[in-house]
Amino acid sequence: MSEKEIQRIFEEEPVPQHILDKMEEYRRKGREIPDLSLIKRPSHIEGIRRAGVINTGVLDEVAGKIHAGMTTQEIDDIVVEYTHGHNAICAPYHFEGYPKSVCTSVNEEVCHGIPSRHKRLHDGDIVNVDCTTILDGYYADASRMFMIGEVSPARKRLVEETMKCLEIGLQAAQPWATVGDIGYAISKYAVSKGYSVVRELGGHGVGIEFHEDPFVCHVGKKNSGMLLVPGMVITIEPMINAGKAGVVIDPYNEWTIYTKDRKDSAQWEHTILITETGNEILTY
Numbered sequence: 001m002s003e004k005e006i007q008r009i010f011e012e013e014p015v016p017q018h019i020l021d022k023m024e025e026y027r028r029k030g031r032e033i034p035d036l037s038l039i040k041r042p043s044h045i046e047g048i049r050r051a052g053v054i055n056t057g058v059l060d061e062v063a064g065k066i067h068a069g070m071t072t073q074e075i076d077d078i079v080v081e082y083t084h085g086h087n088a089i090c091a092p093y094h095f096e097g098y099p100k101s102v103c104t105s106v107n108e109e110v111c112h113g114i115p116s117r118h119k120r121l122h123d124g125d126i127v128n129v130d131c132t133t134i135l136d137g138y139y140a141d142a143s144r145m146f147m148i149g150e151v152s153p154a155r156k157r158l159v160e161e162t163m164k165c166l167e168i169g170l171q172a173a174q175p176w177a178t179v180g181d182i183g184y185a186i187s188k189y190a191v192s193k194g195y196s197v198v199r200e201l202g203g204h205g206v207g208i209e210f211h212e213d214p215f216v217c218h219v220g221k222k223n224s225g226m227l228l229v230p231g232m233v234i235t236i237e238p239m240i241n242a243g244k245a246g247v248v249i250d251p252y253n254e255w256t257i258y259t260k261d262r263k264d265s266a267q268w269e270h271t272i273l274i275t276e277t278g279n280e281i282l283t284y
């Protein structure tokens with residue numbers, strides 16, 4: 001599908017009047033309203049859904065093959081082979097100069113870990129594999145944590161509680177709620193478990209581009225930030241740190257984000273569609 005065709009769908013499939021009316025109601029109450037370009041139309045959603053199926057297939061493929069002793073480059077190879085084998089594209093490749101096709105972030109790496117022939121997975125590591133797939137011009141973005149071999153109880157708890165943070169974010173991502181409600185719910189839970197939440201990076205609108213508005217911070221205030229309107233497609237992808245929230249960027253590759261205190265970090269991500277009754281995960 002060409003960019004032109006994707007744009008034409010905005011004209012051919014207008015936002016339903018009852019949604020526009022409700023947006024206007026919330027605008028009058030002072031809510032920040034999304035641009036109509038952030039509200040996907042049925043044909044867009046079908047395309048993103050199909051990209052999501054491939055994206056899930058990639059992560060399932062990685063799940064079946066990941067093991068202690070392999071290099072993170074081998075994960076990149078698996079992602080490329082599966083994605084290309086399904087006539088899709090790895091969005092990270094050459095995105096803003098990113099050198100590889102997937103992000104593999106191990107232990108104290110928060111995100112944007114770059115696959116390397118020199119980096120091996122060891123027994124006891126936790127690793128996030130973050131895949132973004134483009135199919136027919138549409139994007140789907142998801143990541144999972146993998147525990148390599150025998151992992152310490154502390155790491156296992158971090159991985160499991162971070163998944164719970166994503167689930168709590170999903171529960172908060174209701175139509176006519178706000179982006180701030182998502183961050184509020186996630187950070188409240190994470191802090192109650194003794195963890196901290198990364199603020200500098202977060203979720204985002206997705207589907208027609210890799211990163212669209214809104215920015216979905218995983219720390220937030222109730223009833224603040226952009227209104228969530230049926231048809232919006234966003235990611236939720238909490239990065240949860242075992243220690244302090246501070247992060248630093250690798251000065252050599254200028255991509256990889258680490259915890260400042262070098263304690264562990266975990267992340268799970270889904271792409272979701274806001275519906276009139278709740279939300280639908282497009283990356284299951």
Ligand code: MF3
Nearest residue numbers: 092095098103112130132141
């Ligand atoms: N997939 C990441 C996200 O969830 C973005 C990675 S950007 C890349 O938003 F260039 F590093 F791939």
Ligand code: CO
Nearest residue numbers: 130141142269
């Ligand atoms: Co991602």
Ligand code: CO
Nearest residue numbers: 141203235237
């Ligand atoms: Co994302």
